Amino acid sequence: xxxxxNSIETAPGPGDWFTGTVYIDAVAAPSEPSRVxxxxxxxxxxxxxxxxxxxxxxxxxxxxxxxxAQRRGGPIEVIRPGDRGSSSPVRSTGTAPPPxxx
Amino acid sequence: xxxxxNSIETAPGPGDWFTGTVYIDAVAAPSEPSRVxxxxxxxxxxxxxxxxxxxxxxxxxxxxxxxxAQRRGGPIEVIRPGDRGSSSPVRSTGTAPPPxxx
Numbered sequence: 475x476x477x478x479x480n481s482i483e484t485a486p487g488p489g490d491w492f493t494g495t496v497y498i499d500a501v502a503a504p505s506e507p508s509r510v511x512x513x514x515x516x517x518x519x520x521x522x523x524x525x526x527x528x529x530x531x532x533x534x535x536x537x538x539x540x541x542x543a544q545r546r547g548g549p550i551e552v553i554r555p556g557d558r559g560s561s562s563p564v565r566s567t568g569t570a571p572p573p574x575x576x
Numbered sequence: 577x578x579x580x581x582n583s584i585e586t587a588p589g590p591g592d593w594f595t596g597t598v599y600i601d602a603v604a605a606p607s608e609p610s611r612v613x614x615x616x617x618x619x620x621x622x623x624x625x626x627x628x629x630x631x632x633x634x635x636x637x638x639x640x641x642x643x644x645a646q647r648r649g650g651p652i653e654v655i656r657p658g659d660r661g662s663s664s665p666v667r668s669t670g671t672a673p674p675p676x677x678x
Contacts, residue, residue, distance in 0.1 A: 475636075475645050475646070475647045475650070475653070475661045475662070475663050476661065476662050476663075477645070477653050477655060477659055477660070477661050478659065478660045478661075478662070479658075479659050480656065480657065480658025480659050481658075499658075500660075501635060501637045501660055502635035502637075502660065502662065505633065505662075508612075508632065508633065510610075510612050512614075512635060512637070514637070530610065531607065531610060533603060533604035533614060534577075535603045535604075535614070535616070537639065543577050543579070544577065545577045548577070551577070551579050553579060554582065555582065556581075556582025556583075556601075557579055557580065557581055557582050558579070558580045558602075558603055558604065559577045559578065559579050559580075560577070560578050560580070560604065560607075561577050561578075
């Protein structure tokens with residue numbers, strides 16, 4: 475087992491992916507043959523993603539705070555800790571929780 | 577986006593996978609062509625997995641508590657919140673954190 479330690483490093487989300495301030499910490503990077511990646515994403519209040527697609531699908535798991543998620547043309551849904559959201563190849567956007575203290 | 581709400585349901589981990597009491601909540605189920613699955617696993621104090629392998633690899637992300645992880649023949653490593661552990665096709669075992677109140 476290869477351990478990667480928690481650190482004070484974090485990366486602001488790119489401005490063309492997000493409106494508002496978002497911090498992204500990698501959890502798992504893809505390693506062949508897998509294409510899976512996982513990240514812990516903290517949304518500051520009001521921050522949200524730009525409309526985007528997930529050609530290989532995506533699962534969101536809410537760990538804290540309260541957010542909103544929407545599939546384009548669908549209802550806005552409130553998501554809370556423990557809720558899971560799955561996207562097949564669709565457009566989706568999300569707005570989420572306050573930041574965590576590091 | 578398909579939302580699955582948090583609930584008070586949880587599943588005890590099977591006795592042949594774990595020693596001690598562990599609770600498992602599905603986060604993502606595999607959907608073709610993906611083979612990815614994700615689960616939130618809570619270990620009660622002292623609970624641990626049996627030695628096992630991950631033919632397609634696995635990533636652990638510690639969200640709370642303090643645990644121990646080991647690759648067979650390797651050192652026992654203490655893992656804490658925010659730490660990530662990745663296994664390629666290897667044997668590993670883990671002991672982890674106290675339970676969360678639901």
